[in-house]
Amino acid sequence: MSTTISSTAARSRTRPARTPGGSSRHRGPYPGWFYLPAAVIYGVLFIIPTLLSFYFALTRWTIFDSEFIGLGNFAQFFSEPALTKGFVNTFVYAVLTSGAKVVLGLGLGMLLTSQIVGRGYLRAVVFFPVLVSSVGVGITFQVLMNPTKGAINAALGVIGIDGPGWLTNPDLALFSVAMVDVWKGVGLATLIYMAGIVSIPKEYYEAAKVDGAGSWTLFRNVIFPLSWPATSTVVTLSLIGGLRSFDLIWAMTRGGPGFTSDVIASVIYKQYQAGFYGLSTAGNVILFVAVTAIVLPLTRFLARKEVEL
Amino acid sequence: MTRTAPHPRTTRAAALVVALALAPLAACSAGSLGSSSDEGGEGGTTITWLTGSDETAQATATSIVEAFEAANPDITVELDGRPAGGEGDNLVKTRLQTGSMADVFDYNSGSLFQQIAPEKNLAPLGEDVIGAVDDTYLPQVSVGDTAYGVPYGTAFGGGVMYNRDVYAQLGLQVPKTWAEFASNAEAIKAAGIAPVVQTYGETWTSQLFVLGDFHNVAAANPEWAEQYTANQAKYATDPAALAGFQHLQEAHEKGWQNADFASAKVEDGMRALAAGEGAMYPILSANVTTLLSADPDAGDRIGFFALPGEDAATNGLTAWYPNAVYVPKSTTGAKLEAAEKLAAFIASPDGCEAQTQAAPPTGPYLVEGCELPADVPQVTKDVSAYFEADAQSPALEFLSPVKGPALEQITVEVGSGIRPAADGAALYDQDVEKQAQQLGLEGW
Numbered sequence: 001m002s003t004t005i006s007s008t009a010a011r012s013r014t015r016p017a018r019t020p021g022g023s024s025r026h027r028g029p030y031p032g033w034f035y036l037p038a039a040v041i042y043g044v045l046f047i048i049p050t051l052l053s054f055y056f057a058l059t060r061w062t063i064f065d066s067e068f069i070g071l072g073n074f075a076q077f078f079s080e081p082a083l084t085k086g087f088v089n090t091f092v093y094a095v096l097t098s099g100a101k102v103v104l105g106l107g108l109g110m111l112l113t114s115q116i117v118g119r120g121y122l123r124a125v126v127f128f129p130v131l132v133s134s135v136g137v138g139i140t141f142q143v144l145m146n147p148t149k150g151a152i153n154a155a156l157g158v159i160g161i162d163g164p165g166w167l168t169n170p171d172l173a174l175f176s177v178a179m180v181d182v183w184k185g186v187g188l189a190t191l192i193y194m195a196g197i198v199s200i201p202k203e204y205y206e207a208a209k210v211d212g213a214g215s216w217t218l219f220r221n222v223i224f225p226l227s228w229p230a231t232s233t234v235v236t237l238s239l240i241g242g243l244r245s246f247d248l249i250w251a252m253t254r255g256g257p258g259f260t261s262d263v264i265a266s267v268i269y270k271q272y273q274a275g276f277y278g279l280s281t282a283g284n285v286i287l288f289v290a291v292t293a294i295v296l297p298l299t300r301f302l303a304r305k306e307v308e309l
Numbered sequence: 310m311t312r313t314a315p316h317p318r319t320t321r322a323a324a325l326v327v328a329l330a331l332a333p334l335a336a337c338s339a340g341s342l343g344s345s346s347d348e349g350g351e352g353g354t355t356i357t358w359l360t361g362s363d364e365t366a367q368a369t370a371t372s373i374v375e376a377f378e379a380a381n382p383d384i385t386v387e388l389d390g391r392p393a394g395g396e397g398d399n400l401v402k403t404r405l406q407t408g409s410m411a412d413v414f415d416y417n418s419g420s421l422f423q424q425i426a427p428e429k430n431l432a433p434l435g436e437d438v439i440g441a442v443d444d445t446y447l448p449q450v451s452v453g454d455t456a457y458g459v460p461y462g463t464a465f466g467g468g469v470m471y472n473r474d475v476y477a478q479l480g481l482q483v484p485k486t487w488a489e490f491a492s493n494a495e496a497i498k499a500a501g502i503a504p505v506v507q508t509y510g511e512t513w514t515s516q517l518f519v520l521g522d523f524h525n526v527a528a529a530n531p532e533w534a535e536q537y538t539a540n541q542a543k544y545a546t547d548p549a550a551l552a553g554f555q556h557l558q559e560a561h562e563k564g565w566q567n568a569d570f571a572s573a574k575v576e577d578g579m580r581a582l583a584a585g586e587g588a589m590y591p592i593l594s595a596n597v598t599t600l601l602s603a604d605p606d607a608g609d610r611i612g613f614f615a616l617p618g619e620d621a622a623t624n625g626l627t628a629w630y631p632n633a634v635y636v637p638k639s640t641t642g643a644k645l646e647a648a649e650k651l652a653a654f655i656a657s658p659d660g661c662e663a664q665t666q667a668a669p670p671t672g673p674y675l676v677e678g679c680e681l682p683a684d685v686p687q688v689t690k691d692v693s694a695y696f697e698a699d700a701q702s703p704a705l706e707f708l709s710p711v712k713g714p715a716l717e718q719i720t721v722e723v724g725s726g727i728r729p730a731a732d733g734a735a736l737y738d739q740d741v742e743k744q745a746q747q748l749g750l751e752g753w
Contacts, residue, residue, distance in 0.1 A: 257727065
């Protein structure tokens with residue numbers, strides 16, 4: 001699915017685009033009016049609030065009135081002690097989860113497109129966690145990871161390992177949540193990879209086999225490069241998801257213990273919860289800029305690599 | 310051509326109709342979420358009461374509603390639940406802002422009450438409603454001379470619940486100074502019992518060492534709260550105020566905490582306390598209800614004392630005033646009348662009686678004519694004794710609107726050994742600055 005989308009995008013960039021309709025005034029069979037309902041909803045619920053937030057980020061507002069304070073909120077937000085930690089944690093979390101999803105997704109994708117027993121069942125099992133709500137997963141794992149009463153440490157205890165406080169150890173909490181995020185998200189990455197791998201034409205495998213390629217060479221020179229569109233989709237999606245991640249972290253640790261597993265989004269949410277609306281709006285603007293600054297060049301880079309292939 | 314000509318016109322007209330139909334829909338759907346404007350059947354009035362979603366809150370409200378409906382057969386009260394803590398605050402503020410608040414709701418008194426802009430959002434309550442309310446309570450729910458709420462529940466204390474059996478077995482006395490507390494803790498630890506129960510699975514409980522110590526801060530400097538509000542007193546630089554953070558650090562460093570302190574919840578803490586696995590649990594006395602649901606027989610075994618400070622002579626309790634029941638301005642007409650009737654009922658001896666039936670009182674009711682029953686738990690008796698001896702002073706949140714939102718995270722860090730006490734106090738001073746600025750206080 002993603003392959004077709006990305007490769008059409010790549011092709012339209014290399015070839016001059018041609019409009020199928022002929023004259024430029026009558027593009028499609030439907031009048032422009034048809035855009036109106038969607039445009040109204042999109043404008044009222046998205047464009048206007050987004051633009052307003054850029055203004056409100058410069059004010060100290062309560063529910064009832066606002067006072068313009070210039071860049072004060074941004075200065076305050078950057079002096080927020082939890083924020084430095086939050087920024088570092090966000091990047092660690094995003095890189096870690098998207099890296100693990102690429103590696104595991106590619107591996108599982110290859111495994112589940114090969115001829116193995118119970119393939120349909122295994123595909124369903126791998127994909128299943130994607131369907132469960134993040135908060136549900138978070139609460140479940142919070143119970144499983146309880147240091148004294150949780151199933152994970154009980155299981156480790158049976159084989160003689162004294163399990164750590166997964167979510168209560170300040171050095172471990174973020175990684176535990178990242179692990180659960182990977183467990184939950186790897187199904188989608190696998191699905192994308194499976195689509196990518198399946199769409200590689202048989203001729204490449206046959207040609208490689210004729211040239212005497214082993215399975216490593218086959219992976220190195222055929223499967224990995226030709227499923228690049230899938231890789232770039234997985235990286236982009238999971239990186240954006242990781243940078244914005246909030247629900248799972250909030251459900252599992254609430255940024256704790258203390259501030260040790262705070263990410264930008266949870267810092268913002270806490271400011272909002274405390275009634276610092278201007279401050280949290282400024283935080284959201286910062287998050288927006290940060291995500292754009294990382295993801296935009298990255299997608300450009302990934303797309304360029306696609307064209308080079 | 311003649312056949313196709315009318316076609317675009319009709320589609321265009323249809324699209325216009327759809328667009329016109331959708332536009333007001335998009336505009337109103339956000340506002341109508343969560344509104345509860347269904348009139349009750351049989352000619353009576355139905356009002357909704359937003360209260361806590363936890364078991365105790367629902368049981369207490371249900372008990373009041375049953376008694377109230379029996380006295381007012383034409384009024385039906387429905388209950389709605391909200392989460393506790395910051396999330397609940399947020400929900401209350403958002404619903405008030407959007408005019409979608411339930412007809413009656415209960416919420417904190419004191420400085421949190423001031424933050425929901427009472428003059429704009431709440432309906433003032435007349436003498437017929439607040440007549441029986443204790444005068445000491447009214448400032449906590451008033452702006453100027455106008456009162457907006459009636460007390461819901463009893464006053465309570467922030468201090469230490471302790472296992473009296475453990476104390477008796479080891480021959481210990483209730484500590485009046487921190488030094489005595491520390492030596493008791495060492496004796497309890499030597500006996501193989503966790504001296505201090507901590508439950509960071511629910512982060513708010515970590516704040517007690519700091520918030521419950523305020524009586525001692527006020528005893529050392531009676532002007533502290535005003536100076537704090539005026540940005541002149543700080544936790545990090547005032548030794549009496551810093552003591553709370555230091556005691557918390559000491560409890561961690563000396564290994565007084567229960568082994569599962571990082572993940573335990575209040576129920577776990579109460580169970581450990583009732584079973585004698587832990588001896589002293591700094592908590593609000595209001596949580597005696599959780600204690601009794603964890604162990605119904607623990608009422609006589611568990612007592613309560615105030616967090617001790619430096620000086621035995623000024624030993625006393627940090628007191629919390631009860632929450633209040635408010636009526637938002639969005640309630641009008643027959644519903645307003647019914648809501649005021651409910652508020653008046655809550656602030657009457659019958660209302661106290663209904664509350665006592667649902668859950669044992671945790672301190673004195675601040676309504677004239679309300680008496681505590683004789684069989685209240687020991688914790689309540691100990692708390693009431695502080696009130697009777699007048700050895701109590703209000704918690705900081707009733708004296709100053711300055712309260713930082715991150716205190717519970719900071720105290721978890723101090724109590725877990727992630728951050729030293731002085732550092733935590735300094736961080737908290739920084740945290741409250743935002744609150745003061747948001748409220749537009751002078752001097753910040």
